[in-house]
Amino acid sequence: MEVTIKVFRYNPEKDKKPSYKAYKLEAVETDRVLDLLEKVKGYQDGTLSFRRSCAHGICGSDAMRINGMNRLACKTLVRDVGAKITVEPILGLRVIKDLIVDMKPFFDNYKKVMPWFINNDPAPEKERYQSPEARLRYDDTTKCILCACCTTSCPSFWGSDEYLGPAAFVSAHRFIFDDRDQAAGERLEIVNEVMGVSRCHTVFNCTMACPREIQITKAIGELKSALMTGKLD
Amino acid sequence: MILQTLYQQCLKNNVTFYDEFQVVDLLMVNGAAAGVVAIELATGELHVFHAKAVIFATGGHGRIWEITSNAYAFTGDGPAVVMRRGLPLEDMEFFQFHPTGIYKLGILITEGVRGEGGVLLNGKGERFMEKYAPKVKDLASRDVTSRAIYMEIRDGNGVNGQNYVYLDVRPESVNKYAAIDGRKNLDGTPYTVTGEQILAKLPDIVDFCRVYLGVDPITQPMPIQPTAHYAMGGIPTNKYGEVIADEKNTAVPGLYAAGECACVSVHGANRLGTNSLLDLVVFGKHAGLRAAEFVKEAAFQPLPADPAEFARARFDRIRTADGKENAFDIAVTMKKVMFDDMGIFRSGKGMENALKVVRELQDRYKHVRPTDTGEVFNMELMNIWELGNLLDLAEVTTVSALARTESRGGHSREDYPDRDDKNWLKHSLAWAHEDGKIELKYKPVGITRFEPKVRTY
Ligand SMILES: Cc1cc2nc3c(=O)[nH]c(=O)nc-3n(C[C@H](O)[C@H](O)[C@H](O)COP(=O)(O)OP(=O)(O)OC[C@H]3O[C@@H](n4cnc5c(N)ncnc54)[C@H](O)[C@@H]3O)c2cc1C
Ligand code: SF4
Ligand code: SF4
Ligand code: FES
Numbered sequence: 001m002e003v004t005i006k007v008f009r010y011n012p013e014k015d016k017k018p019s020y021k022a023y024k025l026e027a028v029e030t031d032r033v034l035d036l037l038e039k040v041k042g043y044q045d046g047t048l049s050f051r052r053s054c055a056h057g058i059c060g061s062d063a064m065r066i067n068g069m070n071r072l073a074c075k076t077l078v079r080d081v082g083a084k085i086t087v088e089p090i091l092g093l094r095v096i097k098d099l100i101v102d103m104k105p106f107f108d109n110y111k112k113v114m115p116w117f118i119n120n121d122p123a124p125e126k127e128r129y130q131s132p133e134a135r136l137r138y139d140d141t142t143k144c145i146l147c148a149c150c151t152t153s154c155p156s157f158w159g160s161d162e163y164l165g166p167a168a169f170v171s172a173h174r175f176i177f178d179d180r181d182q183a184a185g186e187r188l189e190i191v192n193e194v195m196g197v198s199r200c201h202t203v204f205n206c207t208m209a210c211p212r213e214i215q216i217t218k219a220i221g222e223l224k225s226a227l228m229t230g231k232l233d
Numbered sequence: 234m235i236l237q238t239l240y241q242q243c244l245k246n247n248v249t250f251y252d253e254f255q256v257v258d259l260l261m262v263n264g265a266a267a268g269v270v271a272i273e274l275a276t277g278e279l280h281v282f283h284a285k286a287v288i289f290a291t292g293g294h295g296r297i298w299e300i301t302s303n304a305y306a307f308t309g310d311g312p313a314v315v316m317r318r319g320l321p322l323e324d325m326e327f328f329q330f331h332p333t334g335i336y337k338l339g340i341l342i343t344e345g346v347r348g349e350g351g352v353l354l355n356g357k358g359e360r361f362m363e364k365y366a367p368k369v370k371d372l373a374s375r376d377v378t379s380r381a382i383y384m385e386i387r388d389g390n391g392v393n394g395q396n397y398v399y400l401d402v403r404p405e406s407v408n409k410y411a412a413i414d415g416r417k418n419l420d421g422t423p424y425t426v427t428g429e430q431i432l433a434k435l436p437d438i439v440d441f442c443r444v445y446l447g448v449d450p451i452t453q454p455m456p457i458q459p460t461a462h463y464a465m466g467g468i469p470t471n472k473y474g475e476v477i478a479d480e481k482n483t484a485v486p487g488l489y490a491a492g493e494c495a496c497v498s499v500h501g502a503n504r505l506g507t508n509s510l511l512d513l514v515v516f517g518k519h520a521g522l523r524a525a526e527f528v529k530e531a532a533f534q535p536l537p538a539d540p541a542e543f544a545r546a547r548f549d550r551i552r553t554a555d556g557k558e559n560a561f562d563i564a565v566t567m568k569k570v571m572f573d574d575m576g577i578f579r580s581g582k583g584m585e586n587a588l589k590v591v592r593e594l595q596d597r598y599k600h601v602r603p604t605d606t607g608e609v610f611n612m613e614l615m616n617i618w619e620l621g622n623l624l625d626l627a628e629v630t631t632v633s634a635l636a637r638t639e640s641r642g643g644h645s646r647e648d649y650p651d652r653d654d655k656n657w658l659k660h661s662l663a664w665a666h667e668d669g670k671i672e673l674k675y676k677p678v679g680i681t682r683f684e685p686k687v688r689t690y
């Protein structure tokens with residue numbers, strides 16, 4: 001089948017304003033949108049620029065807006081979106097070139113929640129044991145690949161990139177509900193700040209956008225209730 | 234999880250990251266490491282990192298092959314850069330093909346699927362591994378299983394005459410074959426599974442199949458074919474992660490490598506499943522420890538007058554080529570010939586063809602020019618630079634493989650089907666000389682507690 005892929009284009013060295021460019025190419029239903037972009041770049045327009053690496057939804061580098069929805073180009077097939085495809089950069093972050101955005105504010109927010117394991121007891125001889133039930137408590141939020149699909153679909157983040165955003169909450173959740181970690185209190189204080197969970201209006205955009213199907217709104221809800229009750233259960 | 238933890242611990246310990254800087258050259262002065270040159274993708278600027286010690290951990294190079302489980306970033310930058318600076322690469326002929334990649338896409342389906350009781354079936358519905366490995370059947374090692382699938386396909390036993398077979402993990406199939414095999418749980422009861430258990434144990438696999446194949450592995454078998462997966466060869470190192478420069482194991486001061494780009498050769502010619510992560514955790518740590526020790530004592534090597542010259546010249550050549558050739562075309566041709574003639578099975582004739590084609594492609598490569606003339610995120614330029622690495626590594630891989638007239642692990646020759654310990658129990662080292670010639674030398678295999686034996690499955 002023939003598909004038309006219309007792509008947001010902006011070259012900071014040449015263009016005053018962004019524009020859209022449409023490319024036609026042959027594709028099959030099972031082609032990934034990433035495959036189409038690669039083919040366009042390989043044969044029609046080498047200047048088209050985007051990030052990608054793993055090509056199967058694991059590395060989180062190719063988040064983009066595909067027909068208006070935040071998705072990974074490598075995890076979106078032609079059969080999911082049809083023969084007319086529009087691809088744009090994710091919103092709320094500065095466009096550097098074409099589909100490449102400046103991820104710095106996103107990662108700065110991530111770093112604010114101290115996304116690392118903290119336990120100041122001396123390390124045991126072997127590993128720190130954890131029961132399967134305790135591990136399950138935060139299993140969902142370990143799956144995050146930091147693709148930014150969620151945060152850049154969030155109206156509160158569009159309002160201010162200082163807003164921690166769902167991805168940072170997901171990472172906070174991953175450690176706060178890990179019973180081996182000792183810094184839950186500190187992290188809860190961080191997510192409770194002005195730019196924290198109080199700005200989340202439970203719009204669900206984030207959960208809809210997550211390519212790892214993480215129950216983000218649920219995780220945020222658990223943070224909110226931990227803040228209210230002071231309990232982690 | 235390892236990757237996340239490593240990143241998070243680095244953040245915790247304030248490690249400086251130069252994100253989206255790509256290393257394009259190694260600086261060597263007085264036979265020792267002096268730093269690296271890297272291109273900053275956001276600006277196109279070349280930066281010189283003057284360093285007492287350099288550790289390469291750039292990963293594999295599976296993108297040489299058409300069907301691969303490897304990310305786009307697996308372009309062998311580390312080995313290619315090191316080789317251009319006159320150091321050898323070790324055991325490049327040994328490359329692992331994983332038996333179960335998703336048909337056409339190469340996306341990896343873990344052998345955990347067979348661990349849970351999944352079986353391989355050919356187009357006739359036969360459990361063909363019984364023929365190739367009567368004892369362990371579907372749990373044979375990767376090379377044996379990949380070759381079996383290849384032979385089934387070649388004999389016309391692929392599904393619908395196509396280049397794939399089925400991996401079947403439907404509970405009814407698992408339970409049927411587990412009963413035939415007499416598989417038991419630890420408590421002695423017969424082994425059985427349910428759809429929910431499969432889903433709980435293999436969530437990513439179920440997700441891959443649903444997304445990419447529209448197949449639900451609980452109710453349908455998965456179409457699979459072998460996929461280029463792991464480089465046993467790479468930058469030669471000793472057990473401390475120190476890069477070695479010759480067949481006498483002379484270490485290069487200040488230069489280290491670890492992980493898939495390195496060849497410390499704990500895997501020999503054939504890695505077993507899960508061992509790559511062990512390798513990189515253990516030897517990555519040792520390389521780091523050694524490098525940290527080294528920098529305490531060592532002085533900086535002086536930098537050459539224009540350290541970025543060599544790298545800049547390569548990029549200038551690319552930018553000013555005549556543009557007669559298309560990089561994508563060259564890449565497609567390389568991947569195809571490497572998969573067909575330098576893949577799971579090899580023969581002298583096939584490999585000679587692969588070498589001829591790769592060398593023609595290297596010539597054509599000289600005519601590739603990016604249409605993007607900018608500096609900011611010029612990904613086209615980087616893709617072309619990476620293609621140069623892949624072509625160079627494809628060439629050494631093929632030359633190393635042609636020389637080895639035996640079959641061993643990840644190197645299987647139809648014209649020399651047997652392992653030949655008398656002549657070939659040795660590592661190959663390949664140097665690429667400036668005149669374009671590749672020189673091969675060999676060094677003995679260190680044998681400690683375990684004597685090599687004939688494998689029987
Ligand atoms: C799909 C898949 C599944 C696997 N599953 C398993 C498994 O279950 N168990 C197991 O043991 N092994 C497994 N392996 C193998 C194992 O994952 C790899 O061998 C291992 O991740 C390699 O790690 P590394 O640190 O050497 O390199 P990588 O993890 O590949 O990291 C290399 C890094 O170097 C960077 N880099 C590359 N070039 C440059 C450059 N020029 N400049 C700057 N940076 C650069 C890359 O961006 C990347 O971040 C799997 C491999 C794949 C592809
Ligand atoms: S639920 Fe909260 S975090 Fe998610 S999109 Fe809505 S406002 Fe943003
Ligand atoms: S929570 Fe989901 S959408 Fe958000 S960054 Fe993580 S993986 Fe991406
Ligand atoms: S390329 Fe890695 S997630 Fe899409």
